[in-house]
Amino acid sequence: MNTIRVEHSGHIKRVTLNRPEKRNAISYELASELLAVTKEAESDGTRLLIIRGEGQGFCAGFDFSNFDDASPGDLLLHFVRIEQMLQAIAHAPYDTMALAHGQTIGAGADLLLACRHRAGSEDMRMMFPGARFGLILGSRRLAECVGPDRAQQLIGNPRRIDAHQAKDFGILTAVLEATDWHAYEAQVLEHILEIPADARAMALHACKRDTRAVDLYDLVQSGSVPDIKHRVAEYLAKVKAAAKK
Numbered sequence: 001m002n003t004i005r006v007e008h009s010g011h012i013k014r015v016t017l018n019r020p021e022k023r024n025a026i027s028y029e030l031a032s033e034l035l036a037v038t039k040e041a042e043s044d045g046t047r048l049l050i051i052r053g054e055g056q057g058f059c060a061g062f063d064f065s066n067f068d069d070a071s072p073g074d075l076l077l078h079f080v081r082i083e084q085m086l087q088a089i090a091h092a093p094y095d096t097m098a099l100a101h102g103q104t105i106g107a108g109a110d111l112l113l114a115c116r117h118r119a120g121s122e123d124m125r126m127m128f129p130g131a132r133f134g135l136i137l138g139s140r141r142l143a144e145c146v147g148p149d150r151a152q153q154l155i156g157n158p159r160r161i162d163a164h165q166a167k168d169f170g171i172l173t174a175v176l177e178a179t180d181w182h183a184y185e186a187q188v189l190e191h192i193l194e195i196p197a198d199a200r201a202m203a204l205h206a207c208k209r210d211t212r213a214v215d216l217y218d219l220v221q222s223g224s225v226p227d228i229k230h231r232v233a234e235y236l237a238k239v240k241a242a243a244k245k
Contacts, residue, residue: 001033001037002018002029002033003017003018003019003027003029003030003033004016004017004018004030004033004034004037005018005054006037008044008046011045011046011047011048011189011192011193012046012047012048012049012050012185012189013037013041013044013046013048013049013050014050014052015034015037015049015050015051015052016051016052016053016054017030017034017051017052017053017054017058017059018054019054019063020053020054020055020056021055022060022063022065023055023056023057023059023060023103024053024054024055024057024058024059024060024108025059025060025061025062025063025064025065025108026059026061026062026063026082026107026108026111027063027065027078028063028077028078028081030063031078031081031082031084031085032081032085034051034085034089035081035084035085035088037049038085038088038089038092039088041092041094042092042093042094046094047094047095047189047192047193047197047200048094048095048096048097048185048188048189048192049089049092049094049095049096049097050096050097050098050099050185051089051096051097051098051099051111051115052098052099052100052101052181053100053101053102053108055102056102056103057101057102057103057104057108058098058099058100058101058102058103058104058108058112058124059100059103059104059105059107059108059109059111059112060103060105060106060108061105061106061107061108061109061129062078062079062082062106062107062130063078064232064236067229067232067233067236070229071229072224072226072228072229075223075228075229075232076220076223076224076228079135079137079219079223080216080219080220080223082107082110082137083137083138083215083216083219084216086107086110086111086114086137086138086141087114087212087215087216089111089114089115090114090115090141090208091205091208091210091212092204093201093204093205094197094200094201094204095116095117095188095192095200095204096114096115096116096117097115097116097117097118097119097185097188098111098112098114098115098117098118098119099119099120099178099181099184100112100118100119100120100121100124100126100172101120101121101123101124101178102121102123102124102125103125104120104124104125104126105125105126105127105129106127106128106129106130107130107137107138109126109127109128109138109171110128110137110138110141110142112126112171113138113141113142113145113171114138114141116204117173117174117188118171118172118173118174119172119173119174119175119176119181119184120163120166120167120172120174120175120176121163121175121176121177121178122162122163122175122177123163124162124163124166124172125160125161125162126160126161126162126166126171127157127158127159127160127161128142128154128155128156128157129156129158129235130155130156131155131156132156132158132235133228133231133232133234133235134222134225134228134231135219135222135223135228136218136219136221136222137219137222139151139155139218140211140214140215140218141215142154142155142171144209145169145170145171146169146170146171147170150169154169163175
């Protein structure tokens with residue numbers, strides 16, 4: 001695999017997003033590889049899948065590197081693959097954990113939200129900008145986590161929230177420095193292993209509303225508008241201009 005690193009030890013499978021030069025932005029390839037690993041973990045004895053990012057941040061969101069050459073159809077396929085990957089993680093029959101640091105933006109924040117256990121370091125900064133270019137991705141998962149009113153405040157808001165705000169909102173389950181992540185993993189795994197795998201899978205299923213069909217429908221509807229590429233281009237131009245100030 002080119003965009004992620006995978007290590008499997010005992011009941012734990014660790015996945016590292018490995019595109020530090022792109023701030024671990026989610027390309028179609030990365031989404032596909034992470035989707036495949038998530039599916040494989042359903043039958044290889046994994047009880048805890050842990051996702052973290054290489055380099056200076058967890059994940060900067062959607063990868064716009066090839067935006068100029070992409071057709072609207074290409075963009076939609078990319079959006080859909082990301083949603084498929086997020087759904088597989090959110091509905092996995094085993095526990096999932098995100099360990100986030102630095103930039104955790106857009107689809108990167110959605111990736112964190114898809115996980116059952118969500119820890120962030122003090123330097124983590126999070127934002128959900130997708131609605132600013134008209135895309136509805138992960139909105140229902142965010143609302144389930146923080147409530148509809150808070151979700152509406154966060155969606156499309158250009159202000160980044162820090163780790164402690166994210167913890168207060170219910171987005172993070174823990175604020176920990178990277179030096180404490182290993183102990184956190186061990187603590188969570190100890191609790192997981194107290195419950196038989198099949199019973200844990202049923203409990204995870206019972207506690208998760210299945211909105212996959214409507215989530216995918218909303219995404220396709222928002223990503224299929226004729227001017228989606230123009231909207232994204234305008235958004236990227238604004239981001240670039242703001243960075244120069």
